Amino acid sequence: MEQNELYPIFLKVAALEVLIVGGGNVGLEKLTFLLKSSPSAKVTIVSVNFLPELIALAQKHNAKIIEAAYHNSFLEGKHIVIATTDVIEVNIQVYEDCKQRNILVNVADNPPYCDFYMGGIVTKGNIKIAISTNGKSPTLVKRLRQFLEEIIPNNINELAENINSYRKSTGGTFSEKVTALNELTKSLLIK
Template identity: 30%
Template sequence: MAYFPFYIDIENKNILVVGGGTVALRKIEKLSPFKPSITVVSPKICEEILKFNVKVVEREFDDNDLNGAFCVISATDNEQVNSHIFELCKEKNILVNTVDDKEKCGFIFPALVQKNSVTVGITTSGKSPIYAKYLKEQFLNMLENTNSDTAETLWQYREYIKENTADEELRKKVFSALMSMCLCGESIDTDVVNKIIKENS
């Protein structure tokens, strides 16, 4: 099965994590930089989870915990509980990730690279996590060796370029030239952008 890589804004979205061990911790670590509202339900919750900005409910899972959930991470060490949560989510059309059980996942976690305003998600559709890890390291190395301001600079002048270039082909040339300068570490300002526009017109 191939997985389509949706990119969704999860800031302030209600995410339920059932389970309070190291497996749940790893998922919370991945989610936290994107600022969702995370609730953790488990009778026992490891200290590392408590360091994150999460709501903690120290008890067994209750079916009503799914109310209002945008998505669910089922990370208990009880297969029956995980299966029960999966079936409930399926009935309620709630996306669920059942940790270490691909057949009970509505979505999966990719290997993530997040650096310099760039987020890359890598998956081998569950076929080879070690290869996904290798690719993650390659992307991270590539991003570490490029100008950290490239994405921000291109974003800063995006509207200006669109307003001052009517032709789509010209616009592409200007963005391409600007990106090349960014990758070489050259300074960019409005005068430079105007010069690029003039040279490519």
């Protein structure tokens, strides 16, 4: 059986420079997804054409819009790049240019040309859960996200805040704190 060997990581994208290449529906989807999770993300979008909805969203979040054809000079200072054009040759060029510069890249809907996938995300306050099918089924990711959004209680963030307060006020060694917190949270397991 194939196993998902992706390593989940939560990036502080407000401290990184993100480039989206393409201003159409897929670019809008990726920008929406990114800004929903990280509203203060630093994003630049480059494209020859832009959907009005993408422009409005970019302006709302102070994202930079550049109306131009892709050129590798747009990669300068970027940490993450997402290629979303409807021209496969452009997307592959973006991928190759990023690989030469050790920049993480995602070519939308083309798993062989991705260093990472943008999975489903469930957020309830400080609780954030990422979901991946290893690029196999975005539809399943969507359904799992909907399921988790329904079953995770809305007050879960309150619990996280209370546990954090307890954690800060608990004395002892690191090991003793871990033991105390494990004891406190073990009742969360549903048997």
